[in-house]
Amino acid sequence: DGGITQSPKYLFRKEGQNVTLSCEQNLNHDAMYWYRQDPGQGLRLIYYSQIVNDFQKGDIAEGYSVSREKKESFPLTVTSAQKNPTAFYLCASSIDWSGGRNEQFFGPGTRLTVL
Amino acid sequence: AQKVTQAQTEISVVEKEDVTLDCVYETRDTTYYLFWYKQPPSGELVFLIRRNSFDEQNEISGRYSWNFQKSTSSFNFTITASQVVDSAVYFCALSDSGSARQLTFGSGTQLTVLP
Numbered sequence: 001d002g003g004i005t006q007s008p009k010y011l012f013r014k015e016g017q018n019v020t021l022s023c024e025q026n027l028n029h030d031a032m033y034w035y036r037q038d039p040g041q042g043l044r045l046i047y048y049s050q051i052v053n054d055f056q057k058g059d060i061a062e063g064y065s066v067s068r069e070k071k072e073s074f075p076l077t078v079t080s081a082q083k084n085p086t087a088f089y090l091c092a093s094s095i096d097w098s099g100g101r102n103e104q105f106f107g108p109g110t111r112l113t114v115l
Numbered sequence: 116a117q118k119v120t121q122a123q124t125e126i127s128v129v130e131k132e133d134v135t136l137d138c139v140y141e142t143r144d145t146t147y148y149l150f151w152y153k154q155p156p157s158g159e160l161v162f163l164i165r166r167n168s169f170d171e172q173n174e175i176s177g178r179y180s181w182n183f184q185k186s187t188s189s190f191n192f193t194i195t196a197s198q199v200v201d202s203a204v205y206f207c208a209l210s211d212s213g214s215a216r217q218l219t220f221g222s223g224t225q226l227t228v229l230p
Contacts, residue, residue, distance in 0.1 A: 042221050043220045045218070101210065
């Protein structure tokens, strides 16, 4: 089955710790994205990558970092510099960037809680 | 600046009723794309439809229909004969040059269909 997997489903972090959220896709998509969702709000873009070895900051990149060493993988690190990291994190991919006209396919999400 | 407004935070209907979810957008572009996504309780967003700014034709897919009106900057979504399985959060999103062609999401509408 083709799709996007995210792990873990739930993640608990102590203050001051860095954590890495995994996102893998086997759809052969060029573009990948990370979003943050807070209760009662829409999704906000953290980082995106249009192609391997390249990524761009989104609207709320502060306190986060990413890498795109392989086409199928786009891990997100939530650093201790992120002041309020408790949220639901969604990874997505699209076949390519194409000026933003392609639909994005989403993973099941990771719920991060800071203790 | 680009913006998507979903003024209806929550809607409750009884099964078999029709329901319309409103979406109003702001953009300075003449070329842009609009999307609707569904987020069931599991959390994963599911793509429903994409519409480009040059195509104002309304679309129907089974019980779902979409009304795109550039004159009022609206892209409304109607579910006919609603079912309990339609209960979810629905997001409208816009892709235009103001956001580097990334998605700007509305805050979502929580639809609850009661049996």
